[in-house]
Amino acid sequence: xALRFYNTLSQQVEVFTPASENTVRMYTCGPTVYDFAHIGxxxxxxxxxxxxxxxxxxxxxxxxxxxxxxxxxxxIRNAVAAHQSxxxxxxxxxxxxxxxxxxxxxERPERLAPAxxxxxxxxxxxxxxxxxHHTYSTEGSTYFKIxxxxxxxxxxxxxxxxxxxGARVDVDEYEKADARDFALWKxxxxxxPFWESALGPGRPGWHIECSVMAIKYLGETLDIHAGGVDxxxxxxxxxxxxSESLTxxxxxxxxxxxxxxxxxxxxxxxxxxxYYTLRDLVAKGHAPESIRYLLASVPYRRALNFTLxxxxxxxxxxxxxxxxxxxxxxxxxxxxxxxxxxxxxAQASEAFTESLNDDLNTAEALxxxxxxxxxxxxxxxxxEFRAGNAPAGLAFLGLFDSIFKVLEPSATAGGLSDAGIEAxxxxxxxxxxxxxxxxxxxxRDQLMEQGIILEDTKSGVRWKRK
RNA sequence: GGCGCGGUAGCCAAGUGGUAAGGCAAAGGUCUGCAAAACCUUUAUUCGUCGGUUCGAUCCCGACCCGCGCCUCCA
Numbered sequence: 001x002a003l004r005f006y007n008t009l010s011q012q013v014e015v016f017t018p019a020s021e022n023t024v025r026m027y028t029c030g031p032t033v034y035d036f037a038h039i040g041x042x043x044x045x046x047x048x049x050x051x052x053x054x055x056x057x058x059x060x061x062x063x064x065x066x067x068x069x070x071x072x073x074x075x076i077r078n079a080v081a082a083h084q085s086x087x088x089x090x091x092x093x094x095x096x097x098x099x100x101x102x103x104x105x106x107e108r109p110e111r112l113a114p115a116x117x118x119x120x121x122x123x124x125x126x127x128x129x130x131x132x133h134h135t136y137s138t139e140g141s142t143y144f145k146i147x148x149x150x151x152x153x154x155x156x157x158x159x160x161x162x163x164x165x166g167a168r169v170d171v172d173e174y175e176k177a178d179a180r181d182f183a184l185w186k187x188x189x190x191x192x193p194f195w196e197s198a199l200g201p202g203r204p205g206w207h208i209e210c211s212v213m214a215i216k217y218l219g220e221t222l223d224i225h226a227g228g229v230d231x232x233x234x235x236x237x238x239x240x241x242x243s244e245s246l247t248x249x250x251x252x253x254x255x256x257x258x259x260x261x262x263x264x265x266x267x268x269x270x271x272x273x274x275y276y277t278l279r280d281l282v283a284k285g286h287a288p289e290s291i292r293y294l295l296a297s298v299p300y301r302r303a304l305n306f307t308l309x310x311x312x313x314x315x316x317x318x319x320x321x322x323x324x325x326x327x328x329x330x331x332x333x334x335x336x337x338x339x340x341x342x343x344x345x346a347q348a349s350e351a352f353t354e355s356l357n358d359d360l361n362t363a364e365a366l367x368x369x370x371x372x373x374x375x376x377x378x379x380x381x382x383x384e385f386r387a388g389n390a391p392a393g394l395a396f397l398g399l400f401d402s403i404f405k406v407l408e409p410s411a412t413a414g415g416l417s418d419a420g421i422e423a424x425x426x427x428x429x430x431x432x433x434x435x436x437x438x439x440x441x442x443x444r445d446q447l448m449e450q451g452i453i454l455e456d457t458k459s460g461v462r463w464k465r466k
Numbered sequence: 467g468g469c470g471c472g473g474u475a476g477c478c479a480a481g482u483g484g485u486a487a488g489g490c491a492a493a494g495g496u497c498u499g500c501a502a503a504a505c506c507u508u509u510a511u512u513c514g515u516c517g518g519u520u521c522g523a524u525c526c527c528g529a530c531c532c533g534c535g536c537c538u539c540c541a
Contacts, residue, residue: 011470029541037541044541073539158469158537179538206539228541229470235540259471260535267534297489298479303472303534310478313490320489323504355480363480367488374488377505381496437499444502455503462503 003058003357005224006301008232008255009155013359018223019253023061025218026051027252029210029227029235030066030112033093034074036277037100039291039306040261040268044228046292047258047300047360049106051226053403054356064109065217067210068094070116071203076192086116086193100278103288104295105405111217115209122204122212123197125246126184134245136177140187140200144207146180149241155255156233182238184208207238211251215243225252229259258300264307281311289406290315296404299361317370318406321397322464324373325407328393331380332459337388341379345392348372349399356403369400409465416450425454425461 002015018024028048031037037045052062069075070090079089094114101108115122126142129135134148146152146160153160160180176182183205188194194201214222220243227236236255243251263274281291294314298304348368355364376393379385401407416424428443444454451466 008470032540041541047541153469156469156536230536230540232470233536234538258541260541262534265533294478301471302479305478307478309490313478316491317489320504327504361480363478363489364487367480370488374506381505432499435499440499441501448502453503456498456501457504458497464503 001354001357003054004359005254005256006359007253008257009252011157014254016224016254018060019221022059023063024055024223026055026062026064026224026226027210027214027218027222028064028066028109028225029231030068031093031097032069032072032074033090033097034072034078035093036279037097038268039263039276039278039281039295042100042104042106042278042291043261043295043304043306044258045101045106046104046295048226049104050296050300050356050360050362050403051224051256052107052109054360057353057403058357062110063218065111065113065213066109067213068097068112068114069206069209070094070114071193072206079193080191090114090116096279103278103282103410104292105289113213113217115204115213118209118213118216119195119197119204121216122208123185123195123199125208125212125242126199126204129184129242129245132245134242135184137199138176140202141183142185142199142202143176143181144184144238144242144245146178146182146241149245151244152180152241153237155237155240158233180234182207182234184242207235208242210235211239211243211246214239214251215247220247220249220251222252224254224256226256227258229257232257256300259303261295261304261306263305265305268306276306286311287315287318288410289318289408293318293404293406296362297366299359299363301359321369321373321400322407322409324377325394325397326462326464327377327380328390328397330459330462331385331457333380333385333387333390334383335388336386338379338384338386341376341385341389342392344375345372345389345396349396352396352400362404365400365403369396372396416447416452421447421452421463425463428454429461 002017004013005016006013031041052064055062071086075086075090079086082089126135129144130142134145135142136145137143185197185199185202186205187200187202192203194203214225225236225239240251262268263276266272266274268275278288278291282288290311291314294306294310295304297314348371351368352365355361355368358364376385397407424443424447428440431437431440431443447454447463452463453466455462455464
């Protein structure tokens, strides 16, 4: 069946195809680079990565833009405190973010768009909104006037009409005319960095950057806009208000939102001591691919309970898959082809694809993989697996890994070379043959200490790194 | 209070109007010189509670209880 997504805008699952030709124009909200990203952030970014891969698996090409928010209140505050320029400060965390993404095997979008490189375009957009009477200014800042956008609330499914009509009390007492109006251009406080512009000195509000960069690179109507659920309101709602006021066209056809991540059943927070950055977890010895697997294994629309136990389970599950792959590659099977098993492989592959096409049901897709692994292992044990079945099995694992990307172990520094390991194994085999089990066991233990696990199988000795 | 998501085995977590996927853990087994590793088997009469609709509900409807998110910055 065709690819389907749950669209927050319609609150329904809809069949997805790009609006024009074969290229998906997609915008996803990226990081605010004021600190290291945490695993909650990466839950969403992992979802976006899976989304990219599934779109491509459906034959679509991608034009995907992700913003880097490199100017905002927290960044300014931290940069000032660190006695660094905005650029110096954000460079550190932008690079850290990209390193973390690489560790998690997240693809780079076609374009990363830093907000600070698009200030003139934002100013122009705000001026254009002003010309359309969607803005007003107070005390040097410019605001978007929500009352000029009647469908405000359509994404978050909130009805603000009552508030807007009734809330205009004591306008003079507040900077904003209405509590829900939001800043497009903020006047700088003392010592804050700013840009000179036709709107006066200042810096852009958070929402305008996404609208401007999305439209600049992807056009007036996107195919997909994605982010975390917490962005639905007000961020994405505001993006819609701005963008549609600018263009008069729907801003995005599909809105996809990843649910929240919790840690050990609780909200992740620094005060609870359950706040993890990717780097924290890697430093504790957890493999990035285990983290990726855990984040990917729970369908994106379900809240994910991230636990250290879950992380161990993920590592072991990956282990099982790698073992299966190793077995396909190194076991000696009888010649021929088992047609029934070949059909079983094709069926698993279809089930896998179909699950992902169903709004990225990764849990179900994984079930298809593991069921196949069990059946294939059983066939091997029963001697029913044939040499001719291995390529299809490996191809299926290839399909799996083109999406999940966990089978290749992350590089670890040091240790024995492959050739060195092979030499020791040969030595041990010779010792075993001579029934010198003392020596053979010593070699085995020595390898084990180096993190090399040996397996004595019918097809000979097999080894892998722990 | 409004909007949204969810409560399925020890843990993580699919799913369907016709009787519960998968992973981890646990138990048993196969293999082995012994191990290790690997593999296999078993493991929810039951899906938050109470009603209703139905021949039949975990899945539909209603009420209630509990958890989470958004409503101010937040993935």
